[in-house]
Each structure stands twice: as structure tokens, then as C-alpha cells.
Amino acid sequence: MRASKLFGIFALAALGADSIARAQTMSTYGTPGLVDMPTAEVLPDGHVALTTSMFGATTRNTATFQVLPKLYGTFRYAIVDDFDPGGPQDGTRYDRSFDLHYQITDETLRFPALAVGLRDFGGTGIYSGEYFVGTKSFGSKLKVTGGMGWGRLAQRGSFSNPLGVVADRFDTRPNVAAGGINTTGQLDFGAWFRGPAALFAGVEYQATDRLSFQLEYSSDAYEREQSVGAIDIKSPINLGFNYSYPSGSNLRAFVIGGSEVGLQYSLILNPAKRRAPGGQDAAPIPLVPRDQTVFANHDIRQPAQKARVDRTLKAMLAQEGLELQGLTVIGRRAQVRLENNLWDIEAQAAGRAARVMAVTLSPEVEVFDVTFQSNGMPISTVTVARSDLEELKNDYDGAWRTLARAEIKDAAAQSREGELSEAYPTFTYGLGPYLALSLFDPDSPLRYDVGAQLTADYRPAPGLTFSGRFRYPLAGNMDKVTRRSNSVIQRVRSDAALYAIESDFEVNKLTAEYMFRPGEDLFGRVTGGYLESMYGGLSGELLWYPVASRLALGVEVNYAKQRDFDMLFGFQDYDVVTGHASAYYDLGNGFTTQLDVGRYLAKDWGATFGLDREFNNGFKIGGYFTLTDVSFDDFGEGSFDKGIRFSVPLSWLTGKPSRDTVSRVIQPVTRDGGARLNVENRLYNVVRDYRADKLSDGWGRFYR
Amino acid sequence: MKRWSLTVLLSSVLLGCGTVDVEDTLLGPLIPSDSGEYGERFSVLVQANAPALQIGFVESQEGGTLLLERREGAFDYWLSPEGAQIVLQNGMLHSTRGFGEGLLASELSAPLAHVHGLRNGYSDRFHTYLDGNDRAVTRTYRCLFTRGETSNIALHSGPVQTVQMRENCRSLDQEFSNIYWVTPGARRIVQSRQWAGPYIGALSTRVVE
Numbered sequence: 071m072r073a074s075k076l077f078g079i080f081a082l083a084a085l086g087a088d089s090i091a092r093a094q095t096m097s098t099y100g101t102p103g104l105v106d107m108p109t110a111e112v113l114p115d116g117h118v119a120l121t122t123s124m125f126g127a128t129t130r131n132t133a134t135f136q137v138l139p140k141l142y143g144t145f146r147y148a149i150v151d152d153f154d155p156g157g158p159q160d161g162t163r164y165d166r167s168f169d170l171h172y173q174i175t176d177e178t179l180r181f182p183a184l185a186v187g188l189r190d191f192g193g194t195g196i197y198s199g200e201y202f203v204g205t206k207s208f209g210s211k212l213k214v215t216g217g218m219g220w221g222r223l224a225q226r227g228s229f230s231n232p233l234g235v236v237a238d239r240f241d242t243r244p245n246v247a248a249g250g251i252n253t254t255g256q257l258d259f260g261a262w263f264r265g266p267a268a269l270f271a272g273v274e275y276q277a278t279d280r281l282s283f284q285l286e287y288s289s290d291a292y293e294r295e296q297s298v299g300a301i302d303i304k305s306p307i308n309l310g311f312n313y314s315y316p317s318g319s320n321l322r323a324f325v326i327g328g329s330e331v332g333l334q335y336s337l338i339l340n341p342a343k344r345r346a347p348g349g350q351d352a353a354p355i356p357l358v359p360r361d362q363t364v365f366a367n368h369d370i371r372q373p374a375q376k377a378r379v380d381r382t383l384k385a386m387l388a389q390e391g392l393e394l395q396g397l398t399v400i401g402r403r404a405q406v407r408l409e410n411n412l413w414d415i416e417a418q419a420a421g422r423a424a425r426v427m428a429v430t431l432s433p434e435v436e437v438f439d440v441t442f443q444s445n446g447m448p449i450s451t452v453t454v455a456r457s458d459l460e461e462l463k464n465d466y467d468g469a470w471r472t473l474a475r476a477e478i479k480d481a482a483a484q485s486r487e488g489e490l491s492e493a494y495p496t497f498t499y500g501l502g503p504y505l506a507l508s509l510f511d512p513d514s515p516l517r518y519d520v521g522a523q524l525t526a527d528y529r530p531a532p533g534l535t536f537s538g539r540f541r542y543p544l545a546g547n548m549d550k551v552t553r554r555s556n557s558v559i560q561r562v563r564s565d566a567a568l569y570a571i572e573s574d575f576e577v578n579k580l581t582a583e584y585m586f587r588p589g590e591d592l593f594g595r596v597t598g599g600y601l602e603s604m605y606g607g608l609s610g611e612l613l614w615y616p617v618a619s620r621l622a623l624g625v626e627v628n629y630a631k632q633r634d635f636d637m638l639f640g641f642q643d644y645d646v647v648t649g650h651a652s653a654y655y656d657l658g659n660g661f662t663t664q665l666d667v668g669r670y671l672a673k674d675w676g677a678t679f680g681l682d683r684e685f686n687n688g689f690k691i692g693g694y695f696t697l698t699d700v701s702f703d704d705f706g707e708g709s710f711d712k713g714i715r716f717s718v719p720l721s722w723l724t725g726k727p728s729r730d731t732v733s734r735v736i737q738p739v740t741r742d743g744g745a746r747l748n749v750e751n752r753l754y755n756v757v758r759d760y761r762a763d764k765l766s767d768g769w770g771r772f773y774r
Numbered sequence: 775m776k777r778w779s780l781t782v783l784l785s786s787v788l789l790g791c792g793t794v795d796v797e798d799t800l801l802g803p804l805i806p807s808d809s810g811e812y813g814e815r816f817s818v819l820v821q822a823n824a825p826a827l828q829i830g831f832v833e834s835q836e837g838g839t840l841l842l843e844r845r846e847g848a849f850d851y852w853l854s855p856e857g858a859q860i861v862l863q864n865g866m867l868h869s870t871r872g873f874g875e876g877l878l879a880s881e882l883s884a885p886l887a888h889v890h891g892l893r894n895g896y897s898d899r900f901h902t903y904l905d906g907n908d909r910a911v912t913r914t915y916r917c918l919f920t921r922g923e924t925s926n927i928a929l930h931s932g933p934v935q936t937v938q939m940r941e942n943c944r945s946l947d948q949e950f951s952n953i954y955w956v957t958p959g960a961r962r963i964v965q966s967r968q969w970a971g972p973y974i975g976a977l978s979t980r981v982v983e
Contacts, residue, residue: 343906346874347973352813352857353871356844389814415908464849464861464868466881466902469910686907725874770910773878774871 098123100132105308110185110205125332127151127300144169166738182206199223225291228266284310303327341689346725360433398488405439415768446532448481519546562671572635613753618762620656674698688719696744711744713737812855826982865963876904888919917943
């Protein structure tokens with residue numbers, strides 16, 4: 071991750087605030103709520119809320135995502151000082167937890183909204199609690215909430231569980247933390263809605279458009295924190311004062327238990343809304359009548375003209391961020407083969423390329439084929455008629471009408487006919503900063519390295535790329551880690567600290583890669599060398615992905631050998647044959663899913679299931695989990711590998727086109743079970759951007 | 775320290791709240807001076823002494839001069855120094871590019887008929903916007919044209935007599951007003967105040983001649 075991406079994260083926060091959702095108050099747990107207690111409310115569909123709250127010895131950092139209109143999920147990282155007196159990390163507890171909240175019914179004129187929720191359903195259990203809650207508005211200013219809680223939400227005023235009438239097992243709540251650190255991460259099915267229950271209630275009053283007050287009777291007594299002196303609770307009443315900024319930020323002061331004063335900041339983002347909907351990028355070139363094009367009076371099919379046409383088209387496409395690699399003109403049809411280095415919305419790249427062809431090529435050319443290539447490998451061809459461009463360029467429904475007339479086809483034929491003489495070999499390099507992050511080390515929750523990075527790529531022929539990435543850390547604290555892996559299985563990932571400590575100048579990646587088209591709808595990749603920071607070896611992949619299909623299937627086989635900790639050229643003894651069969655499916659409505667079944671780095675067999683919600687503009691949020699034949703005990707803390715991930719297009723933040731993204735996978739714990747090789751350019755992600763679904767999704771920008 | 779290092783991210787969020795400058799200026803100075811400061815396309819127009827159009831953004835109080843990159847039938851393509859563009863159809867705002875607003879195109883035949891006929895009455899107009907999620911969404915507005923007073927507009931070449939045409943438009947959730955100053959003879963819009971969309975609001979135009 072480059073330094074610019076870190077700035078991107080900060081910019082995301084600043085730029086992406088959504089004023090529509092500013093009225094929603096977030097609890098100290100970072101979910102729609104009062105002070106500590108939840109309400110039955112939800113965020114608008116697809117919205118993201120980032121919250122940090124601080125009071126007494128407690129800090130909670132929370133991200134909540136409204137996955138579906140009625141369902142939100144939450145990830146929280148809490149730090150509670152003095153939670154474990156005499157324990158490790160100076161008694162400080164670092165706690166990662168997940169919540170789920172489902173709104174059963176929306177509010178109606180007569181009836182309240184009703185919701186059910188699980189807090190901390192798979193963490194260490196310090197916030198473990200469940201609830202049913204109802205919220206009703208009275209007029210435009212007053213909202214009343216009442217609910218019943220279990221677990222932590224039944225620490226005050228509890229009574230025997232009314233669900234006990236259903237079954238006796240609801241009467242007692244097993245101690246979910248009894249298994250120690252090794253049981254964390256498992257779903258605590260057996261504890262949900264068990265044991266005593268308690269009631270909670272509260273009101274929210276919207277005094278002005280900006281200012282609101284919250285008052286609640288809390289059923290959370292902070293028993294553990296009180297017993298160790300980490301908080302002083304004198305009253306069951308909590309109070310909050312929330313101020314909403316026009317930008318969508320919320321700043322709040324609150325009082326917990328009558329004595330602990332806290333501060334909270336929340337930011338609510340709408341990923342489905344670019345800050346500048348039309349973008350800040352330059353306007354496309356206006357079309358001209360055919361008799362005024364650059365080569366209006368030339369026969370561009372004459373070989374003598376080819377060099378001139380190539381040169382002109384290449385220069386004009388370069389101004390649009392497109393690299394021309396080949397041009398053929400046959401009869402009334404012209405094809406450009408190009409690499410898109412700029413546009414994150416690929417349909418916009420197709421529109422720009424077609425425009426350049428329209429203002430350049432001679433009048434008799436009627437059909438434009440724009441073939442997108444990646445690393446020289448052709449992927450898809452977009453075909454548009456020149457007369458359609460001319461007719462629809464100013465039509466108010468021009469984008470969709472053009473799409474209806476366009477064709478998107480597989481570009482399987484890997485012919486080099488018409489290739490520009492200077493297309494190969496290519497050599498590119500870059501020198502810039504990099505930033506590497508490591509989260510959630512209890513000794514220092516945010517570890518980082520910054521330094522200089524040199525990248526170099528040499529491509530002697532289409533699809534064949536020699537690529538290197540070298541790093542030299544200049545500052546950071548990655549190498550200050552004192553904690554060592556306690557993994558009882560092969561340490562395939564958990565020795566990350568040793569790589570940071572024992573390396574200086576680092577050969578991060580040094581590979582030879584060949585990407586090719588074995589046939590129609592088929593894509594191939596072979597990569598060899600130092601594949602990633604921890605492994606070298608050989609990787610081969612085959613993908614079947616029809617151009618208009620929702621389903622893609624792939625298979626990948628790798629031989630990987632563990633690299634020396636100095637990240638230079640040596641290897642350790644451990645090697646493994648690892649690989650997966652993968653199925654990718656577009657579920658529609660922006661949801662995509664991926665299933666990988668196979669053998670992982672520690673020679674464990676299992677499967678990974680991933681689900682992502684991708685907005686049309688490329689903003690993506692998702693999660694995954696992996697279950698393998700490594701037992702929960704052997705896996706260690708967290709029980710199995712899982713994570714959440716996001717990817718934010720830089721263009722979403724800046725309004726300017728870019729294929730860069732700010733991406734991150736957040737794993738609560740990095741262990742050795744279910745670990746995959748991090749080989750670059752896995753084919754599905756390379757190909758998908760140019761398949762019919764993605765091109766159609768972005769077609770609104772064809773004339774942008 | 776641990777606590778604070780982790781909350782740096784959200785603290786920076788706090789500092790970042792409020793308005794954000796996407797660009798220092800949306801447009802260059804009123805009169806283009808040194809063509810070397812501009813994009814290549816704009817520089818060519820400066821050298822060629824292309825016709826100019828003054829525009830202003832009503833909400834941000836910023837403004838500048840655009841140069842005519844292309845005229846094709848009823849459509850004029852006006853380019854800013856930074857490469858942004860507005861397209862006018864017989865003087866009426868048809869689309870914008872590069873100013874952040876997502877106005878892709880408009881269907882203006884009915885309102886143009888009112889302006890050029892200096893006629894009172896109702897008409898429909900259609901705007902197609904990019905919605906922030908890269909979908910092109912068409913919105914329909916019902917508009918009432920009212921012929922206003924006659925006045926003189928001061929252009930560089932001197933005062934020009936105009937008739938004011940006011941267009942009040944509304945949809946279910948949006949409303950706006952456009953004003954056109956139209957020459958009674960050629961029925962040409964020489965000055966206007968027109969709503970582009972929810973992102974940049976209204977902009978003013980005045981021909982430079």
C-alpha cells in the first residue's frame with residue numbers, strides 16, 4: 071500500500087461524508103442507538119458509519135455497514151485499560167468484536183420499528199449481548215425506544231429469562247469466555263438469548279436540525295469494568311448531546327453512569343454517491359463531421375499511411391490515458407487494441423477511445439472495435455457504429471441507446487496483426503514511497519513501515535512481463551515487534567514479524583509472468599519467481615469466463631517455497647503444493663460471491679467463502695471466512711481465518727479518473743490455518759472489469 | 775500512545791469535516807492571459823482568438839471565461855482552461871463536463887420553442903444526470919415560461935436590447951428558475967442564469983462580443 075493510499079483513507083473520511091444521513095445518532099458502540107443502548111433503527115441502505123468513542127478507560131473504534139436495507143454488520147476494535155489487572159499488556163484488553171442487527175419491521179403510523187441484534191457474537195465475549203428492541207417516533211422531534219437485553223445487556227435489573235417458557239436451556243447462560251483465547255472467534259450459538267434478561271429504555275429529542283439529546287436507562291452495569299476500577303458507575307441513567315455537522319459528521323458528548331464523561335465522533339458515508347457525481351476530469355473531444363477528421367482525405371488502408379495513422383492515433387489516445395498497442399483497418403471496420411491505464415469506469419474508456427477514432431479516421435470507416443488488453447492479453451471488444459455515436463452524442467438518453475446498439479464480445483484471437491512497431495518491448499519503472507500496515511498487535515495496535523519503493527516492468531512480448539518490486543524501509547515500528555508466533559502448526563504467515571525484523575533492503579517481488587488466451591472465454595496465467603514477500607515458486611491458473619456470464623470458474627495450482635526472513639534471494643526448507651478450484655458468481659444487485667476449495671499454505675485442506683457488495687462506482691465492501699481441517703484449537707486465537715475487506719476507488723475520493731484504489735483486508739487475527747499464497751494478477755480480477763456486466767454497469771459514463 | 779496512534783485516523787476525520795475545496799478555482803482568470811498555463815486544447819483556442827463566453831457559478835461566486843471549441847448546428851461546445859466544458863443548445867444549457875455536475879445531456883426542444891417564440895406557457899424538459907453511482911438517470915421537469923420586461927444588456931460592443939424570459943421548473947422533489955435575456959430580433963440568448971443541477975446549482979452566461 072503506497073503512502074498516497076493512506077492519505078486516501080484520510081481523504082475518504084473527509085470527502086465522503088453524506089449529509090442525507092446526518093440525523094442518525096450512533097451509540098458508543100458505533101451502531102444506530104442512544105448512548106450505550108441500541109435502537110431499532112438502521113442506516114440507509116449501503117451506508118457506512120465510522121465511529122470512535124472515548125470515556126474513562128475505554129476507547130471503541132467501530133465500522134458499521136448497512137449490508138442490506140434491514141441488516142447491518144459491525145466490526146469493533148475496543149481498548150480498555152486496566153481490564154485485566156496484572157495481566158499481559160499492562161492489564162489492557164484489546165478486543166475485536168462483530169455485531170449483527172436485523173430490523174424485523176419498519177416503523178408504521180401505529181407501530182414501532184422492531185429489531186433483533188447480536189453484539190460481539192464471536193469475539194472474546196466482553197461485549198457479548200443480545201436484544202430485541204422497538205423504536206417509535208412521536209412527531210418529528212421525539213423518538214422513544216424500549217427493549218429487552220441478554221448477556222451484557224442484562225447486568226442491571228435482570229429477571230429470569232421469559233424465553234425459559236420455551237425451553238429450560240434458556241434459563242442459564244454458559245460462560246462464553248470459559249475456553250480462553252482459543253475459543254474466540256467461534257459463534258457463541260449456545261449462549262445467545264440465554265440467561266437472565268433485563269429491560270432498557272430511552273428517548274431521543276431532536277431540539278434543532280443539528281442538536282439532539284439522548285436519555286436512556288441502561289441495562290449494562292459495566293460489571294467487569296467496575297470491579298477492576300476501570301469505570302465508576304453511579305447511576306443507570308446515561309445522557310448524550312449530539313451535534314450534526316452539515317458535512318454528515320456527528321460530534322457528541324455523553325455521560326455514562328452519571329460520572330464518566332465521554333466524547334464521540336461519527337462519520338456516515340454513502341458509498342453509492344461520489345462526492346462529485348459528474349467527476350472533475352476533462353471533457354471529451356467534441357465529435358466532428360466526417361469530412362473534417364484528421365485523415366478525412368487519406369486512404370488509411372494503404373500500408374504507406376499506417377505509420378502516420380498509428381502515430382496520430384497513439385498520441386491522441388495517450389491524451390485520454392489509453393495506450394494504443396495495435397490498429398487494423400479492414401474494409402469499413404477499424405479495430406484498436408489498447409491498454410486502459412486511467413479510467414476506473416471501463417465504459418468511459420470505451421467512449422473516449424471511440425471518440426478519438428471518430429475524429430481521426432477517414433469517413434468510410436463505419437464500425438469501431440475497441441479491444442481492451444491487460445498486460446498485452448486481449449480480453450473483450452466493444453463494438454460501436456460510428457453513425458450511432460454521431461446520432462446519439464447529444465441525445466438525452468444517449469448512453470443507454472448506445473449500449474442497446476453496441477456489442478460486447480470476447481476478444482480471444484491473440485493476433486499480433488496491426489501491432490504498433492513500438493508496442494514491444496516496453497519498460498516502465500517507478501520510484502515512490504510505500505506504506506505497509508499491521509493492525510491489532512496488542513503491544514501496538516497500529517504498526518507501520520514507510521520507505522522507498524522501486525518498481526520495474528519489462529514486457530518483451532504481449533502477455534510476457536518481467537516484474538520487480540524492491541523496498542527499503544526508512545521509518546516505522548514493524549521491526550520492533552517482541553511478540554513471537556505461538557502457532558502449533560506450520561508457521562506459514564504468523565512469522566510476519568521475523569520478516570520485518572530480519573530484512574532491510576527487500577526484494578518484495580521478482581517474477582516472470584505470462585498471461586495468455588488458450589481459447590474463447592478462457593484465460594491463462596503462469597507466474598514464476600519470488601511471488602510475494604514470504605514465498606517464491608511457480609503459479610499457474612486457468613479461468614473460464616464467458617463474456618456475458620454471471621458465473622466464472624477457475625483453477626490455480628502453485629508450488630511455493632518459503633523465503634528467507636531477510637527477503638532477499640534465499641529460501642527456507644518449507645515448501646508446499648497449494649491451489650484451489652474457484653467459482654465466482656455475480657448474484658445481482660451489486661453482490662458477488664466467491665468460493666475457493668483446495669489446499670492452503672500449511673497443507674491444510676478446506677474452503678473459503680467470500681461475499682462482497684460492490685457499488686456501481688467501484689466502491690466495494692465485503693468479508694470472507696475460511697474453514698480447513700486445522701482444528702479450532704490448533705488454529706489458536708480466532709479459531710479460524712476470517713476478515714472484512716474494502717476497496718475504495720481513488721476516483722471516488724478525488725473526482726478524477728484513476729485505476730488506483732485504496733484497498734485493505736482487515737483480519738482480526740493473522741494465523742497459519744487457511745492462509746493463501748498472495749500471487750498477483752489473479753485472472754478473475756484482471757478480466758472482470760472488461761466483461762459485459764461491468765462494462766454495462768458503467769455505461770452511464772460512455773459519453774462522459 | 776497506543777490508543778492515540780489508532781485513533782489518528784478518526785481524528786483526522788474530525789479535522790476533515792466541513793466543506794472541501796476540490797479545486798482552488800473552478801476557472802481561470804476572466805481574460806485568458808498566458809496560454810502556457812492552460813491545457814493544450816485551450817491553448818490552441820487562445821491562439822486562434824476563439825469566441826468567448828463569460829460564465830459564473832452563482833453559489834460559489836466564482837467565474838471565468840470559456841472559449842468556443844466547436845460549433846455544430848445548434849450546439850456550442852465551450853471549454854474552460856482546465857478542460858471542463860459546457861454545451862449550449864441555442865444558448866440553453868444542454869450538458870456539462872468536468873465541473874463535478876453530472877448533467878450528461880438534456881432534451882430542450884419544448885423550452886427552446888418558448889424562448890425563441892417569446893411565448894408564455896408550459897413545457898417539459900428532460901435532464902439526464904450521472905447519479906454518483908455512475909448510473910444515467912433522466913429527470914423530467916414541468917416548466918412555466920413567462921415573458922418579462924424589456925431591458926438593455928451591456929455587452930463589450932455596447933448595449934443590446936433584450937426581452938427577459940423566465941422559466942420556473944419543478945419536479946416532485948426539485949425546483950429551479952432560469953432566466954434568459956433574448957434579443958427580440960434574432961431571438962438569441964445573450965445572457966442567462968440557468969440551473970445545471972444539484973451539485974453546482976445555477977450558472978450565469980453572457981456572450982463576449
